[in-house]
Amino acid sequence: MSKxxxxxxxxxxPVLPEPLHLDLVLEDETVVDVIPSIGYVHRGLEKLVEKRxxxxxxxxxxxxxxxxxxxxxxxxxxxxEQIMGLEVPERATYLRTIWGEYSRLHSHLLWLGxxxxxxxxxxxxMNAWRLREHILDDLEATTGGRVIQGVCKVGGVRKDxxxxxxDEMLKGLRGMEHELNxxxxxxxxxxxxxxxxxxxxxxxKEDAYVLGAVGPTARGSGLAIDIRSTGYGALxxxxxxxxxxYDGDCYARxxxxxxxxxxxxxxxxxxxxxxxxxxxxxxxxxxxxxxxxSRTEQPRGEVIHYIKGNGKKNLVRxxxxxxxxxxxxxxxxxxxxxxxxxxxxxxxxxxxxIGCAER
Amino acid sequence: xxxxxxTPIGVGDVVSKAGQAKKDGYRLxxxxxxxxxxxxxxxxxxxxxFTLLSYRITxxxxxxxxxxxxxxxxxFVYENEIHDLYGLHVSGINIDFKGTxxxxxxxxxxxxxxxxxxxxxxxx
Amino acid sequence: MTLFENTKIVISSLFTRPATLMYxxxxxxxxxxxxxxxTINPAGCITCRTCQRKCPTQAINVDVKEKTWEIDNMRCxxxxxxxxxxxxxxxxxxxxxxxxxxxxxxxxxxxxxGPKKKEPAAAPANGAKPAEKKE
Numbered sequence: 001m002s003k004x005x006x007x008x009x010x011x012x013x014p015v016l017p018e019p020l021h022l023d024l025v026l027e028d029e030t031v032v033d034v035i036p037s038i039g040y041v042h043r044g045l046e047k048l049v050e051k052r053x054x055x056x057x058x059x060x061x062x063x064x065x066x067x068x069x070x071x072x073x074x075x076x077x078x079x080x081e082q083i084m085g086l087e088v089p090e091r092a093t094y095l096r097t098i099w100g101e102y103s104r105l106h107s108h109l110l111w112l113g114x115x116x117x118x119x120x121x122x123x124x125x126m127n128a129w130r131l132r133e134h135i136l137d138d139l140e141a142t143t144g145g146r147v148i149q150g151v152c153k154v155g156g157v158r159k160d161x162x163x164x165x166x167d168e169m170l171k172g173l174r175g176m177e178h179e180l181n182x183x184x185x186x187x188x189x190x191x192x193x194x195x196x197x198x199x200x201x202x203x204x205k206e207d208a209y210v211l212g213a214v215g216p217t218a219r220g221s222g223l224a225i226d227i228r229s230t231g232y233g234a235l236x237x238x239x240x241x242x243x244x245x246y247d248g249d250c251y252a253r254x255x256x257x258x259x260x261x262x263x264x265x266x267x268x269x270x271x272x273x274x275x276x277x278x279x280x281x282x283x284x285x286x287x288x289x290x291x292x293x294s295r296t297e298q299p300r301g302e303v304i305h306y307i308k309g310n311g312k313k314n315l316v317r318x319x320x321x322x323x324x325x326x327x328x329x330x331x332x333x334x335x336x337x338x339x340x341x342x343x344x345x346x347x348x349x350x351x352x353x354i355g356c357a358e359r
Numbered sequence: 360x361x362x363x364x365x366t367p368i369g370v371g372d373v374v375s376k377a378g379q380a381k382k383d384g385y386r387l388x389x390x391x392x393x394x395x396x397x398x399x400x401x402x403x404x405x406x407x408x409f410t411l412l413s414y415r416i417t418x419x420x421x422x423x424x425x426x427x428x429x430x431x432x433x434x435f436v437y438e439n440e441i442h443d444l445y446g447l448h449v450s451g452i453n454i455d456f457k458g459t460x461x462x463x464x465x466x467x468x469x470x471x472x473x474x475x476x477x478x479x480x481x482x483x
Numbered sequence: 484m485t486l487f488e489n490t491k492i493v494i495s496s497l498f499t500r501p502a503t504l505m506y507x508x509x510x511x512x513x514x515x516x517x518x519x520x521x522t523i524n525p526a527g528c529i530t531c532r533t534c535q536r537k538c539p540t541q542a543i544n545v546d547v548k549e550k551t552w553e554i555d556n557m558r559c560x561x562x563x564x565x566x567x568x569x570x571x572x573x574x575x576x577x578x579x580x581x582x583x584x585x586x587x588x589x590x591x592x593x594x595x596x597g598p599k600k601k602e603p604a605a606a607p608a609n610g611a612k613p614a615e616k617k618e
Binding site: 035037038039042044046047050209210211212227229230291292293302304306308316317319321325326328329330333358 | 363365381386387388389391392393394395402404409411413431432433435436454456459460461462463468469472
């Protein structure tokens with residue numbers, strides 16, 4: 001009977017972008033049990049609902065996370081608009097979708113870089129982030145901010161993009177596709193990468209469903225859960241299919257994210273071809289009265305904002321359930337049976353965004 | 360978007376509804392808590408094929424809420440959060456952090472509202 | 484065994500310019516839309532305090548009696564709501580970032596013109612006075 005020892009992982013660790021603590025119970029270098037512990041960046045943002053009016057709260061919703069900030073603000077304003085019954089102009093929904101997909105591209109490139117870095121492959125890390133600069137430059141040129149866009153508001157968006165700029169963005173993306181191909185080729189075909197990722201951290205399909213896995217963590221195990229299929233924003237008029245892999249291991253999750261980047265570029269191209277002319281915002285009066293669950297697809301999975309208002313300028317409740325929060329139980333399950341040396345790679349493969357998870 | 364209906368149920372039905380949802384193939388989406396006056400509303404949201412099924416219970420502070428982690432293993436994150444932020448007691452969680460999930464300076468922070476005087480930058 | 488997949492990218496980046504921008508030796512990349520910091524044209528301000536009400540971080544303070552407009556640059560998150568809602572468009576968003584600080588600072592206070600006094604209807608003698616004057 002081998003002895004069990006407990007090794008603490010985190011909160012400071014070179015692979016983790018944000019602090020997360022796991023107590024790993026080991027028997028001879030194999031993990032048999034995991035106890036997670038979060039709460040290092042809890043800011044209590046949801047309590048600020050009492051102090052800020054619902055129009056100003058967009059800025060707080062944006063700052064829940066730095067990587068997935070645009071889609072948080074999009075989900076929030078979508079929820080408010082559904083409660084108040086506002087018909088947002090179509091051009092605004094297309095612009096929001098374009099910016100949302102740009103956000104997804106930048107997040108996946110960031111993750112690919114971090115993932116390569118966790119395996120020690122630093123030149124791929126730097127290459128991925130060099131490609132990410134093109135995306136951030138486009139975001140800055142159209143919205144004014146590289147990381148926090150600040151461009152969503154209740155009733156539409158605050159800035160418009162000229163048709164010439166849209167064409168330029170599309171040409172830039174198409175030009176970048178060649179380099180993206182080279183980069184994803186390294187992840188998907190290189191033997192040393194495959195050796196480290198195949199068969200490590202397997203999450204079976206039934207487990208993924210019952211434990212509540214969302215996003216690429218679920219799609220890597222064969223579940224086609226992608227909230228973009230419900231067609232919010234302008235996605236109802238765009239053809240796209242979710243990317244699904246069936247193996248359930250780290251390689252599958254990595255492949256899902258790598259292939260999703262090309263899907264995003266396709267969606268942006270379809271949006272740019274179909275975007276109608278028109279106004280980008282509308283006048284909003286009154287206050288929301290009612291409750292609604294607003295769901296969108298963040299780069300890490302399904303995010304759901306629960307908004308409840310009672311007719312006053314301040315909302316009663318705004319609750320954010322982020323994808324990383326619900327991916328923690330699957331993480332606990334899939335770490336069992338993994339070797340200690342593979343733990344950082346497996347933890348990073350679910351794309352932990354702890355700033356989101358704890359708000 | 361289709362209309363979203365939230366069905367009110369009693370505290371005693373929470374576990375049986377969770378079991379029914381699991382048998383029907385729903386996955387757990389979230390458990391959220393709201394404080395309205397002196398009451399707490401807890402909403403259980405399940406999803407299957409992008410259709411939401413939601414239940415709401417309204418309780419006072421001293422009621423003990425049964426945990427659904429026997430049906431859904433992943434519910435422990437939500438129930439520990441409800442205990443830490445609001446001070447409600449949930450019994451029978453499979454991984455019970457006993458109040459140490461979020462370590463905050465003030466216990467049960469979402470229950471209290473504190474206004475600081477003269478904190479704004481501009482001497483307001 | 485497919486090895487050295489990354490070599491092609493590495494070799495091609497030996498022959499291209501480095502992608503790193505030597506900031507702050509070289510200036511940062513800027514576009515017309517970049518949100519850097521808020522500037523005010525003092526002559527246009529009428530102390531209506533709309534910017535103070537709308538600021539999500541309460542970084543702006545307007546004193547109507549003293550006719551001053553003050554902003555705490557370290558509290559400002561450059562969201563540009565004040566710029567969008569100012570009725571006289573005297574606020575603009577400059578695209579240079581505010582400098583980094585090592586101690587508490589960054590509070591700017593300017594004296595502004597204040598609300599324009601209405602010209603009295605029957606005052607033919609002083610018809611040539613300009614509309615904008617302090618008190």
